Amino acid sequence: MQAYLFVHFKEKRTPDGEQVYFGVSKDGFYWEEVNDGNPILWSYYGDKGVRDFTITRTKEGKFFILATDLSLSYGMLNQYQHSWDKISRNGSKCLVLWESDDLIHWSEQRMIKLGDEDFGCLWAPDLIYDKKNDDYVIHWSSSHSCNNYGEKGIYYSRTKDFVNFTEAKVLYRKEDSGVIDSAMYEEDGKYYLFLKSEKNPARIILMESENITGPFEKIEEFDNSMESLQSGQYEAPTAVKLEDGRWCLFLDFYGCSAEEQGYVPFIAEKMSTGRFMRSDKSFTFPYGYKHGTILTITMEEYESLKAYKKMPSEY
Incomplete structure (x- = not known):
């Protein structure tokens, strides 16, 4: 029997919100807080400050968390001067990384520089294992000097050891808008890439490819599934394959006050169909989880996380 870990942050104006939070679930539907929230x-x-997490379990059994290096709590009042444009152009060229053998004991924070000076801020990393190359593809969104830090694209780098990383390359650009918040999954040998399109349409889209680095083609049926959603109100897609074989897609709803923000679930029998049905009534969360990723874990790991307590003096 499998369980689930949801790594996320909280939408707060204080710096404690933009840190690493865990939620766990036995079934992927009923979610519980860890470490008393x-x-x-x-x-x-x-x-x-850190946001927009991804987590993976490597084939050797180690865990890695990657995150956007960004604090709105501190930065908006200081170096970014209340300007999203300044963040986009001048934000961190690094991602933040932690590693662990057991999800309980974590390494010291590391900063990994994947963007050179032509990059703007590196946003919302995601990770996927490439079976063909026996390495890991890290992808993220960023603005770039090539278009004067205009519409964002998706870039990627490869690593085998999370110490050495290849030079960043373009994974995907959309001709008529920027794209952010990439999340990639494999099903039956094909790769599926969720993206937030910033316009045309201003909603989540789903792409597919035979290869992990593309080229990608749009799944039109997914657009039909998303038609009823208000444009420009959802971001940060993350998905997990449930124990019964269905896929659960979570979209982060932000078209409301900070206190009301959080993930909305959608269910599909198969990723390839693109047909996802909204399923709010089947899910419960202890509070609004913000931009994160779900990892399948064992019941033993679930029990360890449920029992986990960290004293303030241990941070």
């Missing part, structure tokens, strides 16, 4: 990890380097 307090942070698991705290960022002390870079912008001193």
Whole structure:
């Protein structure tokens, strides 16, 4: 029997919101807080805040968390001067990384520089294992000097050891708008890439490819599934394959006050169909989870996380 871990942050104006939080579930539907709803990890380097997490379990059994190096709590009042454009152009060229053998004991925070000076801020990393190359593809969104830091694209880098990383390359650009918040999954040998399209349409889209680095083609049926959603109100797609074989897609709803924001679930029999049905009534959350990723875990790991407590003096 499998369980689930949801790594996320909280939408708050205070710095404690932009840290690493865990939620767990036995079935992927009923979610519970970990550590009494307090942070698991705290960022002390870079912008001193982290958002937009991804987590993976490597084939050797190690766990890695990657995150955007960004604190709106600190930065908006200081170096970014209340300007999203300044963040986009001048934000961190690094992602934040932690590693663990057991989900309980974590390494010291590391800053990994994947963008050179032509990049703007590196946003919302995601990770996927490439069976053909026996390495890991890290992808993220960023603006770039090539178009004067205009519409964002998706870039990627490869690593085998999370120490050495290849030079960043373009994974996907959309001709008529920027794209952000990439999340990729494999099903039956094909790769499926969720993206937030910033316009045309201003909603989540789904792409597919025979290869992990593309080229990607749009799944039109998914657009039909999303038609009823208000444009420009959902972001940060993350999905998990449930134990019964169905896929659950979570979209982060932000068209409301910070206190009401959080994930909305959709269910599909298969990713390839593109047909996802909204399923709010089947799910419960202890509070609004913000931009994160779900990892399948064992019941033993679930029990360890449920029992986990971290004293304030341990941060």
